[in-house]
Amino acid sequence: MNLHTNNKYVPIIGIQEFREGQTAGRKELLYNELHGERHISKPHKHDFFIIVLFDQAKGTHNIDFQDYEIGNRQVHILFPGQVHKWNIEPNTTGYQLMIDKDFFDRFSSYFRFSFTDYANHPVITLSDHNFDLLKYEFDAIKDELKATDSLQDIISTRAAVIAAIVSKAAEKIFTGGKIYQSNPRLAKFNMLIDQFFKEEKSVTFYAEKLNISANYLNILCKKNLNLSATQLIQQRILLEAKRLLQSTDLSIKEIAFELGFVDHAYFSNFFKSQTSITPTKFREE
Numbered sequence: 001m002n003l004h005t006n007n008k009y010v011p012i013i014g015i016q017e018f019r020e021g022q023t024a025g026r027k028e029l030l031y032n033e034l035h036g037e038r039h040i041s042k043p044h045k046h047d048f049f050i051i052v053l054f055d056q057a058k059g060t061h062n063i064d065f066q067d068y069e070i071g072n073r074q075v076h077i078l079f080p081g082q083v084h085k086w087n088i089e090p091n092t093t094g095y096q097l098m099i100d101k102d103f104f105d106r107f108s109s110y111f112r113f114s115f116t117d118y119a120n121h122p123v124i125t126l127s128d129h130n131f132d133l134l135k136y137e138f139d140a141i142k143d144e145l146k147a148t149d150s151l152q153d154i155i156s157t158r159a160a161v162i163a164a165i166v167s168k169a170a171e172k173i174f175t176g177g178k179i180y181q182s183n184p185r186l187a188k189f190n191m192l193i194d195q196f197f198k199e200e201k202s203v204t205f206y207a208e209k210l211n212i213s214a215n216y217l218n219i220l221c222k223k224n225l226n227l228s229a230t231q232l233i234q235q236r237i238l239l240e241a242k243r244l245l246q247s248t249d250l251s252i253k254e255i256a257f258e259l260g261f262v263d264h265a266y267f268s269n270f271f272k273s274q275t276s277i278t279p280t281k282f283r284e285e
Contacts, residue, residue, distance in 0.1 A: 004032070011274040016062070016073075018030055018098055026145060026155070028099070028140075028152070028175035029099050029155060029203055030098040031097060031141060032095075032123065033093075033096070034095070035093055036088075037089060037092070038087075038090060040086050040088070040243060041085060043062070043083045043085045043247050045081055045243065046078065046080060046082075048080055048099055049079060050076075050078040050096065050098055050252075051075065052096045052097075052098070053075050053096075053131075053138055054070060054073065054076070054092070055073065055095075056092060056093050057070045057092040057094055057137070058071065059086065059089045059092065061084065061085075063078065063123075064119075064122075064239060065246070070092070073122055073131040074126060075124050075134065076123050076124075076280065077118050079119055084278060085094050085245045095142075097141065097159070097162075098136070101157070103159075104221075105220045106159075107159045107160035108163070110164045111167055114187050114190060118170070121170065121283075123202075124169050126167070134162060135164070137158050137159075138160050141158045141159065157250075165266075185212065186220060187223070187271050188209075189206055189221075192209055193232060197240070198258070200260075203218065203230055203233070207229075212217075214229070220265055233272075237259055238274045241255060241271055241279070242282065244259075245283045246283065252267070252279050252280060253279065255267070255279070256268075
């Protein structure tokens with residue numbers, strides 16, 4: 001499969017590019033098995049969701065520029081737009097679901113925590129019991145996909161059970177989960193940042209959307225997250241800047257405009273103030 005095109009927004013890979021050679025699948029969901037050594041050296045992103053269940057496994061999975069050790073009995077969750085690459089060593093066994101955005105919406109509510117939590121903690125180590133529960137559901141989805149009379153409702157119900165099991169396994173490691181559950185304004189703030197960070201960088205804008213003052217929004221953020229509201233907005237801008245630098249051929253100037261900076265020098269100064277290196281240097285690494 002060729003990951004590179006002449007489109008400057010590359011490589012963003014659609015689910016249709018994985019249809020050949022899959023173990024089982026429908027238009028909205030594919031099931032695949034991973035056996036042995038696998039390498040993705042070029043960072044790329046998908047326009048669909050991925051859930052990978054590793055049984056026996058070893059290697060490194062880089063997600064949004066952070067290395068995660070691949071180990072036995074883990075589940076890895078990738079959201080559309082997240083940049084990733086991996087080196088999977090021999091004798092690895094894993095199972096993978098690739099899920100279209102619209103179909104994901106049918107059962108997404110069963111992921112009990114903020115999507116920000118899952119994106120920030122994309123690798124979850126499982127107990128033997130939780131692994132066995134997930135493996136059963138993965139197998140059931142595979143069997144249903146292979147059936148000539150497969151039903152979408154059965155598959156989405158199985159997927160909802162997977163989301164619930166993953167959420168149960170994540171409960172102990174998602175320290176921020178309870179914070180967002182007890183402070184719905186913070187959860188909403190995160191959603192608004194994802195929606196508007198390219199156009200709106202002012203705390204006042206988000207505070208008005210939440211019907212609170214900018215000062216109170218800052219107090220909420222600092223009290224619960226030890227970060228200011230401005231820092232949370234800047235973190236999201238920086239993450240997207242890194243994604244664009246590593247996974248597209250856009251110039252620094254084009255990336256600056258894509259992220260809502262009126263001047264590419266201002267963007268470069270912002271990036272360096274956050275990372276201590278220039279955008280060009282980061283792209284070369």
